[in-house]
Amino acid sequence: MSTQVANNSLGRRALQKLLRQKLTVICFVVIIIYLSIALLGALNLLPDFQARVGESYEPPSLSIAKIFGTDIFGRSVLFKLLAGTKTAISIGFLVTSIAVPIGITLGSLAGYYGGKIDGFVVWLFSVIVSVPYLLMVIAISYVLGKGMLSMCIAMGSIGWVGLCRLIRAEFLKHKEREYVLAARLLGANDYNLIFKQILPNVLHLAIITASLQVLGAIKSEVILTYLGVGVQDGSSWGSMISDATGELVNGHWWPLAGVVITMFFIIYALNVVGDALRDALDPKLVD
Amino acid sequence: MAQEVLLNVENLVVSFDTDRGKITPVNGVSFQVKRGKTLAIVGESGCGKSVTSLSIMGLIPGANGKIEGGAIEYDGQDLLKFSGTQMRKLRGDKIAMIFQEPMTALNPVYTIGNQIMEVYKLHREMSKKEAFDHALAMLEKVKIPDPKQRMREYPHQLSGGMRQRVMIAMSLACNPDVLIADEPTTALDVTIQAQVLDLMKDLQTDLGTSVIFITHDLGVVAEVADDVVVMYAGDIIERGTVFDIFKDPKHPYTQGLLDSLPKSSDTKNEELQAIKGMVPSLFDLPQGCRFKDRCALAEEACGESSPELEKFSDTHEAACFVTSRNNAA
C-alpha cells in the first residue's frame, strides 16, 4: 500500500465524477489527441513540416496536407500546426515541470515550518511578483540565451509563485488539522508529515495549477515569440501568428485560421478540464 | 388559548437530484403546528428535519431540490401553490427562521443594525429612522446589553450567545406567526444555551408565536416542546405531546434514543443501551421499515412494507408493526 493507491481511490472517484460530464470527456479526448501528437512529434513520427507539399500560399483544399492550405514555402500549414503542437505541449510540460516542483517544495516548507523559512519564501515571491512578468521572462531568457528552453526556464522560474502561495496557505491550514496532529502524536517526523501526510492532500492544487500553467505558457509563447525571445527554430504557434500578421492582409487567412483553431481547441479543452478537475478534486466535495 | 392549527404539513415529499442519483430526504411527512405552541422535530443528522423546515420556508426549489408532493397549509392556504413573490412576502414576516450557526448565518460585512433593519425594509413601509428604532427595540427585547452600541457593531464583534440573540431579534422583528428554529442552541455552551432557551420561551409567551424547534438534543426538547415529532431517515416514526414521547415512547427508535443518553444513574460499569448500527444512507435505504436493521425488535414483516403511523392515544402516534401489535394485544 502506498499513497499512490490512496490517490487512486480519490482519483477514481474524481474520475468517475469527471466522466459523468459529456463535455469534459470530449475535452479529455481532445487533450489526449494533442498529447499524442506531441508524443508522435517527440518520436519524430510527425510528417516533416519543412517539406513542400505544393505551391506557396495555396488555400485550403480537400487533401490532408492542404486542409489548412500551404504557407509561403508551399509547406503544409497542417504539418506546421502539428509540429507547433509538439512545441506548445513541450513548452507546457517544461514550464510546468519546472514551476510545479519549485512551487510545491517552497510552498510546503514555508507553510510547514513557518518562521524564518516562511519569511524567506514570502520575501522571495513578493520580490518576484513586484517585477513585471514580461520583463522578468524576457530578462531571464536573455540571461540564458534566447530560445525555447530558456524561455521555458524563464517562465518556469517565475511560474511557481502562484502555486507556492496556494500550497503554503494550504499547509498553514492543514498542519493544524487533527489528522496531522494525530500523526505527530504517533511519532511522525517532519519529513513524514510534510510529504506523506499533508502533501497528498494539497496535491490536487498542483494538478489544477499545472493545467492552468500549461495554458498560460502556451499563450505566453505567442507573445514572447512575437517579441523575438521565444521559439527560434522549428515550428511554433507563436511564430505562425507572428508570420500571419502580414499574411492576413494579403488575404492569406488560412495560416492564422489554422493556428487560431488549433489553439482554441486545446485551450478550451484545458480550461474545461481544469474547471472539472477543480470541482472533482475539491476536497470539500470529496470528503 | 385555542388549540388552533396554524400550520399543517400534509404528506410532504422532497427529493434531491445528486451526482449519485435521486434521494428523498423527506418522504411523506405530516404534522401540525398549533398557534402559540412549540413543536419539536427530533432526529439525528440526515433524518430530514432541516429539509422539512426549508420546505416550509419555501427555500427548497432552487439548488437541486424539488418538492414532489404534499401540502403545507398556513392559515388555510397551501404555501406550495404560492408564487415566488407571495412566498417572499411571507418569509421573514409571517414565517421566520433562525439557524444553528449564528456566526455564519449573519452576514459578516453588515452591521447588526443594518441586518435587522433590512427585515423592516423588506416587509414594512418604514422610514430609516423608524426601522432603526424598531430594530433597537428588538435588541432590547432580546436583552442584548448596550443595544445602541451593538446596532453599529458587526457580527464578529459579538459572542456566540449574543449573535444568536441577534438572530432571534431579526427573526421576530415582524412578529411572525411561526418561528422555525433549526438547532438554535447546538453551537452554544450549556450556560448560554440555557439563557437563549429562556429568552425564547419568554418571547414566545409575549408574542404568541408558534415555534417549530428542530433539534437532536432530547434534553432541549424536554425543556421547550409542547408537541414532538420524531423523524428517522425521512419518515416521521412517532409523534405526540412531549409527555407522550418522554414518558411512554412507543417506537423502538425513540426508546433507543432515550436509552442511549447517559443518565445520572448510569455508571460506566453498566453498558449504555446503544442503538446498534448506523443511520442508513439515503442512497441505499432498506426495504420496508427504515429502522429495521438497527431495531432490536425487528421481525420479518418489518422488511416487507413500511409501517404507517398508528394512533395510540388522541395525541400519540407511532409507526411500528411490533409496538402496534403488542399494544393491540
Added chain:
Amino acid sequence: MVGYIIRRLLYMIPILLGVALLVFTLFTTVGEDPVRIALGNHASPEAITELRSKWGLNQPLHLQFLDFLKQIITFDYGRSFNTGEKLSALFAQGALVSLSLTLPPFLLAVMLNVSMALVVAYYRGSIFDRFATAFFIMAMSISYLVYIIAFQYILAFQFDLFPINGYEAGFRAIPYLVLPGIIIIFVSMGPDVRMYRTVFLDEIKSDYVRTARSKGAAEPRVLFKHILKNAMIPILTYTVVAIPFLVLGAFLMERFFSIPGIGDLMINAINTGDFPVLKGLTMYIAIGYSIFNLITDILYAYVDPRVKLD
C-alpha cells in the same frame, strides 16, 4: 492602523532591495549591451571603453549596485542611455498615457465583468450559464495578438468605426483609445467573468445567504446586497494589485495603436539594454505594487469588518 501601515512600509525595504538585486543581476550580468547598441557596427574598442566609463559600466559591480541603491533612495535614475532623457520625465510622460490607455478600460471591465458574472451566477446551472461559460472560454482561447490584428483590421480599417491608430495629448486622445480599450475589455472578459462567477458561486453557498432569503429578500437583492459585498473581498485582492501594472500599459496595444506609453518604452529598453530606464521602471512598478498591496489590505479591512489591521 498607523502602526500597521508603518510596518508595511518598512517591509517594503527588503522587498525593494530584493527587486533591486534581481533587476540588477539580470540586466547587468546579461542582456543587451547598451554600449554596443549605442555605438553600433564597427565601434572602435576605445570608443567602447570610453562610453562604458562614461556610463559608469566599468566600475566594479558592487559599486554599480551601490549607485543603483543611491538612485532608488533619491528617486533619480539618471538619463536613458538611448535618448539621454531623464527617466523621471520619460516616466511622467509615458505613465499618464499608459494609464489613460489601460485604466478606463480596466475600471469599466471590472464593473462590466462583475455585473456579467453576477448575471451569470444568477442564472447558474441554466442553459444561459453554460452558453456564457462556453463563450467566455472561447474568447479566452484566442491570442491577444490575434484580437489586436483582427479588430484593427476589421473594425478600424474595414468598417471605419475607429481611427486606425495614433495618439494626441489631452482629451483629444479619447477617440484613439476607444478601440484599444474595447480590446482590453474584451480580452479581460473571459478570465475575469469566470473568476468572479466562481467567487459568487462560492458565496452563494454561504449560510448568510440562506438567512437573507429567509428574511424574504429577493434573489437580486441577495446577489447585489449580500453576496456582492462579501465577494468584493476576493475581487478586490484580484483587481487592486493589478493597478500598478496598468502603468506599464499594454505594450502590444501601444505598438499597434501607436500610443506612446510605457509598455513599448520598456520593451524597447529591454531590447537596447537601456539600464536606467529598466531599473527605474522596475523600481517604480515595484514600489507601486507594494503600495497597492497595502491599499488592498486597507480596503480589505474597509470591506470586511472582520479584518483588523494591526
Added chain:
Amino acid sequence: MSKVLLEAQDLSKHFPIRAGILKREVGRVHAVNHVNFELFEGETLGVVGESGCGKSTLGRTLVRLYEPTTGTIHFDGKDLTQADKFDLKKMRRDIQMIFQDPYASLNPRMSVGKILEEPLALHDIGTPKERQERVQQLLDRVGLPQDAIWRYPHEFSGGQRQRIGIARAIALNPKIIICDEAVSALDVSIQAQVLNLLVELQKELGLTYIFISHDLAVVRYISDRVAVMYLGEIVEMASSEDLYATPRHPYTQALLSALPVPDPTKRGTTKILAGDVPSPSNPPPGCAFHTRCPHKTDACMQDNPALKAFTNSSQHFVACHHAETLNQDN
C-alpha cells in the same frame, strides 16, 4: 489509591498576541493557567468546561503538541517538558489521543489500513506481515469489518471513523489516551456505541483516560474523577459522584443546573447564569469567574482563589473564596 501515572504541576500555556510596528508581544491568551493535577493509573479523569476554557489546549499541552509556558508534566518518572526528540518519540507510544472531528482527524488520502499501520511503521514495530495482522486485529477490536483496510475514510460514517481513530490510538498499546471531545460530533445513538467501546477498551487494556468534553452527562458517565475548567483554570475537581451530587463551585453549580434534562417534568428548574465568558486574552483580575458569579465579594475581584480541598480532609477540591460558606447547607 493506585499509582500516579502522570502529574502536571503549575502547567500553563499562554499564546502570545503580537501587534505594533515590530510585532512585539502585547499580550497573551491565557489558555491554560497554572493547572495542577495527578492522573492515577486506570482511572478516567474527565475535564469539563465551556468553549474557550482551555480544556483542549490542556490536552494538547499534555502530549506536547503545544510547548507549555510554565510547569512540568511528569510521566513515568520523567519530565515530559524536558524530553528530547528521542524521549518524546518513546513517550508517544505511551500517550495517545483521540480527536473530536472524525472527518478531520483521519487523513483523507490514506486507506484505513495505511492509517492503522502508520503508527507501527513509525515505531518500526514488527514485519509488514505482522503489522498487517495487527491492523486486522485492531479493526476487529473496534468493531469494524476487515475489508475496511482497503477503504478510505470518506467511505465511512462519523461513528465508524471515530472507531478508526480509536483503533489508531490503541495501536501502540499506550498507557494513557486523551480523548478530546471524542464523542461530541456524533449522533446520540452512535455516541453511546462509542462510549461503550471506550469503556470496554479501558477495562480490557487497562487504559487511563483523560476525557475532555463539554457534555456534562457524558463526562459524568465515563469519569471517575472530574475537573471543571473555567478560563484556563481548574475551578473544581472531585470524584464524579461528589461533583455531580454536591457541586461546590458556583460555576459548577450553574453549569449543572443549565444542563437540560430529558424529562419534561423537570422543566424550568434551571438557574440561569448571566453574561458571557470573558476573553482569555484579558482575563478579569482576581477570581476569573467573578464577572458572572452571583456570590462575588470584593475579595473575589482581587485575589484569585487557589484550588484547595473542601473541608480539608476530602478529595474534593474547589477554587472559591466562599466555597465553605456558600455550601454550609450541604
Added chain:
Amino acid sequence: MSALKKTLLLSSLTALIALGLSCKPTPKTEDSVTDSKGITSKKMVFNYLRGTAHKSLDPMKQFDSASADLVANIYDRLFEYHYLKRPYELSPVLLSEMPTLSEDGLTYNFTLKKGVRFIDDPCFKGGKGRELVTDDIIYSIKRFADSNVNMLSYMLVEGSIVGLDEFHAETKKLGKETNYAKLPVAGLKKIDDQKFSITLTRKNPLALLPFAATQISIVAKEAVDKYIEDFERHPVGTGPFYIKEYSRRGVMVLAKNPNYHGTYPAEGDSGDKESGLLADAGKKIPFIDEIHLPLIEEPQPAMLKFQKGQIDWIGLDKDNFNKMAYKDEQGFHLNETYSKKFDMYAEMGLVMEYLVFNMKDPLLGKNKALRQAIAYALDTKGYIEKMRNGRGEPLKSITPIPIAGSQAQTETDYYSYNKEMALKKLAEAGYPNGEGLPEIVIEYRSANSATRQDFEFLRNQLSTVGITLKPGFQTFSAFLTKIESGNFQMATAGWAADYPDAENFYQLLYGPNSSPGPNHSAWANAEYDKLYKDSKYLPNGPERYAIFAKMHKILQDEVPVIITWNPIYFGLFQKWVGNMKRNMMQDAPFKYLKIDTAGKKKGV
C-alpha cells in the same frame, strides 16, 4: 429587482459611451497659412511616419537612420546628393557653388551662400537667427572630429584632412578640457566670413563625399553652448524645417522654415522634365508647411493608415507588395485597384547583402572547397523570387548595381545555383553528399518572423546538397560581440553605402579592416589589399574598374563572403504628392515635396 436593472442599465450606458466615443477624431482642420509676402494659401501638411524612435538630434552624435532623417530636415550640410540626377552626384547646399580644387589637387576652396540664417532661437542675441559664417563650418567640422562628442562616425574623414586626425587624438587626451579655439587644424582655413578652404593629406576623389553626411551638419556654437545636454532635443539649424512639436514617441511635427535659402533644382535627369519633376525648377523651397511624423512601429497599421489616405508616403514591404503589386517583364506594377489610388516607385538600393564566413573557423576557414560548395548551393535568384517577390537583383560583384564600378562596368561573373557543382565541391571538401559534415551555425542579428523565414529558406536550400544549418538568432549586441570577437561560423550581413562609391564596398574585405573594422571574416589577402590600396584614390574609370575586376576574381575564388543580392526598394505615395523621386542618398527629402491640397480634398 432594481439592482439587476441597475447593472443592465450600467452596462448599456457603458456601451453607449463607448459608441459615442467611437466617432472618429475630427481631422485637424487644414487651416490656411499666410506666407511672408502676405499671400494666403491652403496649409500643406505632409503626413509621414517614423518606424522607430530617433536617438538623438545632435547631428554629430547620431548614427541611426531615424535620427538622420530628422537631422537632414532641420540642419543643412555643405553638400547633398543631387535630388534628381543619377548616378548620384554632389550638389551644393550651403555653398554658392561647388568648391574649386587647387592645382596640386590638395586644397578645396569653398564659398558660402549669402543670406543663410539660422532659425530664430533664444540662444542667439535677440532671439533672432543670425547669418551663417565660415566659423560655423569650422566649428562644426571640429565638433564632428571631437572624440568627446562623436564616438560613432569619425572614420568617415579619418586620414583625409590635414591636422584633423591630430585634433581628434588631442580631444581624446584633453577630454572635458578641450577648447577648439586653442586647437587649430591646419587643413581647415578661414579666409573670410564667406570663404574657407580645406586641405587634404593626399589627392582623394572621395574627399568631399563625407560633407554630404548628416553627421557633418552645420550647427551653431551658441546653441551647443546654451543647451548642452539638451542640445540633442533642441536642434537649432539652418534647415528647411524646424521642430514645432517635439514628441519622441508620439507625433513629431516639423514646420516650414519660412526663411529657408534653398531652391528647387533647375535641372534633372533625362525624363524628369517629362514626368513633371522640373515644374518647380528654381522655386523657393520648402513647399510643405508642416510634416506630421507619428511613431508607428508596426508595419501593419501603418499600411492600413496609408490606404485610408492618412499617410502620404510609405515603404512597401514584402507582404503588402504581394497583395498590391506584381512583376512582369516590363518591371513592377501596382494592381489596378491600387494604381488608381496610389503611385509606386521601385528604386535599386545602394545595398549589398551577403553572407560572411569566419576564416578563423577551423571548419569553414580552412576549407575553400566547402565555402565554394555553399556558394554553389545558394539559389539567390530563387531566394529573391520566393522570399522577396522578385524585388531585387542577384549581385555579381560586391558593389551595388547603381554605383559606378559595379558589375555593369567590371563585367564580372559570380556563383549561381548549381547543385552538381555544389556536390562536386562538397566531395572535394571531403564531405561527399554532406556526409560527416557537422552542423553549421549561421548567426542572425534578430529573431523576427522575416529573419526566421529567411533562415528556413536557407536551410532548405543547403539541405538539398546535404549541408545542415542551424540558426543562431542573436540579440543585436550579442551578434556584434560574437561577430567581432570572431566567435562564429557563418553570419548574415548587409552593407549600405555610406557614400555612393565602390570603394565603400571593397573595403569590407581589406585586411587591416578586420574586426572591429567591417571585415568580419578576418580574411586577409596580400594581393587583394594591394589592389584595394591602388584603387582607393583612383577616379572612376576603366583603370579603376580593371582593378575591381581583379579583386573580384580573388573574392570569387577564395569566398570569404558570399555576395548575394541587391534589393530594390519600393514605395507608395498618394496621388496628391508632388515632386516625388526616390533618392537613395536622401531618405527624407521633404523640402522638395509638395501636396496638391485641392486635389487631396477632391480625392485625386
